Amino acid sequence: MAGLTIERVTKHFGDHAAVDAMSLAIEPGEFVALLGPSGCGKTTMLRMLAGFEAVSQGEIHLGDTLLASATQHTPPEARNMAMVFQSYALWPHMSVADNVGYPLKLRQIRGADYQRRVAQALDLVALGPYAARTPQDLSGGQRQRVALARCLVTDPAVVLLDEPLANLDRHLRASMEHGFADFHRRTGATMVYVTHDQHEAMALADRIAVMRAGRLVQWATPETLYRRPRTPWVASFIGQGSQLMLGAGAPGQHVASTTLMQGLHAPEHQRTHTVLVRPEHVYIHANAPTSQDLTARVERQTFRGERFEVHLRLPDGVALMAYHPEALHEGQQVGLTLTEGWGLEADT
Numbered sequence: 001m002a003g004l005t006i007e008r009v010t011k012h013f014g015d016h017a018a019v020d021a022m023s024l025a026i027e028p029g030e031f032v033a034l035l036g037p038s039g040c041g042k043t044t045m046l047r048m049l050a051g052f053e054a055v056s057q058g059e060i061h062l063g064d065t066l067l068a069s070a071t072q073h074t075p076p077e078a079r080n081m082a083m084v085f086q087s088y089a090l091w092p093h094m095s096v097a098d099n100v101g102y103p104l105k106l107r108q109i110r111g112a113d114y115q116r117r118v119a120q121a122l123d124l125v126a127l128g129p130y131a132a133r134t135p136q137d138l139s140g141g142q143r144q145r146v147a148l149a150r151c152l153v154t155d156p157a158v159v160l161l162d163e164p165l166a167n168l169d170r171h172l173r174a175s176m177e178h179g180f181a182d183f184h185r186r187t188g189a190t191m192v193y194v195t196h197d198q199h200e201a202m203a204l205a206d207r208i209a210v211m212r213a214g215r216l217v218q219w220a221t222p223e224t225l226y227r228r229p230r231t232p233w234v235a236s237f238i239g240q241g242s243q244l245m246l247g248a249g250a251p252g253q254h255v256a257s258t259t260l261m262q263g264l265h266a267p268e269h270q271r272t273h274t275v276l277v278r279p280e281h282v283y284i285h286a287n288a289p290t291s292q293d294l295t296a297r298v299e300r301q302t303f304r305g306e307r308f309e310v311h312l313r314l315p316d317g318v319a320l321m322a323y324h325p326e327a328l329h330e331g332q333q334v335g336l337t338l339t340e341g342w343g344l345e346a347d348t
């Protein structure tokens, strides 16, 4: 196993920097997601790791080995990495076993060693009984597992995955998420996973690199991104919540309930601090609203099974989102307690 180091990597297409001075130190065996909206440079970064794109500036190392710099480019086949694509890229007329074994044939591995490694890779994705079928006779999820087995068979140090679940329906995506987590546990490979789906990234990754317009905006565990997002943009990209302008709250610090409540009542010109309040930190007093310092009107609510998602409006017009176990009435006045907040720094 080896870690990957990305040092101030930039990729220009003409005048446009698709990736701009990106740095990440990925630990050996870590499962990392590159997350961001369409066009933020995730795929370009992954393709530079794979060696399909040259870097314009910066360096990429695998362990102690320099793979890429402005003056050096190790070709993809010499990087000991494997890539899984959204489109699976399987050979339609070859059997599942032949698809999986193809990279071994390219490396002149034959005979008993070949058979053993194909069988092991198929077992790892629970497709042993499907070895003789062709990909056409498999479901989308099974095809993606064949693609995984094929990338494993060569024992790569790093597995790169480019939106591998994008073509699957929601139900299958959830079960494949378990499949990927299991696959990662069993192989211990370093994995870099590109997605624009925050739920997928949060469910799978040890750490997430959040990208925007070619730049890294935050590099942290899923829990840290949710609880301690750096900027308003990250806070709105990850999870739900409301961003309030308050007369209190320092960037990068928790804001206690009393400070929050006082900060909300500060004169408008003093309300210069952006504070994130997640819905689970908004407590609704449905029965005695007038005894509360803070009141709001219920604008609408959505039933989510285990709870209602409630959209509220404060007297000064600010929107706030909360969860509540029971149905409320639209237009109803409720009292609120904000139990905690998180101070954000300005977007860069």
Ligand SMILES: Nc1ncnc2c1ncn2[C@@H]1O[C@H](COP(=O)(O)OP(=O)(O)OP(=O)(O)O)[C@@H](O)[C@H]1O
Pocket (backbone or CB within 6 Å): 013, 018, 036, 037, 038, 039, 040, 041, 042, 043, 044, 045, 196
């Ligand atoms: N070969 C290329 N030539 C010119 N511009 C490119 C090329 N590849 C990507 N780009 C541009 O670089 C930027 C980043 O593209 P990239 O595909 O890396 O984004 P992404 O975050 O993976 O997006 P998506 O989620 O839509 O795949 C985009 O503006 C894109 O148009």
